Amino acid sequence: MPSKDHLHTLKRVLGSKEEYICMDPDCDYRVLKRYMVNKRALCPICAEPFVIRNPIRLAQPHCDACTKGSNKKQLKKVITKIVVG
Numbered sequence: 001m002p003s004k005d006h007l008h009t010l011k012r013v014l015g016s017k018e019e020y021i022c023m024d025p026d027c028d029y030r031v032l033k034r035y036m037v038n039k040r041a042l043c044p045i046c047a048e049p050f051v052i053r054n055p056i057r058l059a060q061p062h063c064d065a066c067t068k069g070s071n072k073k074q075l076k077k078v079i080t081k082i083v084v085g
């Protein structure tokens with residue numbers, strides 16, 4: 001099955017500092033951190049497309065609007081959900 005044509009929602013591989021994977025269950029896209037910079041991805045919080053900028057510090061890169069904190073509560077919830085599984 002070919003992977004869907006979409007913008008990837010990226011998440012750091014557990015235990016890795018460099019490798020990120022797409023969170024879509026139908027997509028097996030993998031990318032190294034240095035190749036993600038200036039690429040478009042989907043924000044895991046607001047589901048809007050955004051361009052990934054350096055430096056990438058987050059396990060789950062998200063858009064500027066969500067970084068600036070207006071969605072902070074929501075972000076916490078998303079992260080908790082991922083950690084718990």
Ligand SMILES: [Zn+2]
Nearest residue numbers: 008022027029
């Ligand atoms: Zn994907």
Ligand SMILES: [Zn+2]
Nearest residue numbers: 043046063066
């Ligand atoms: Zn966002």
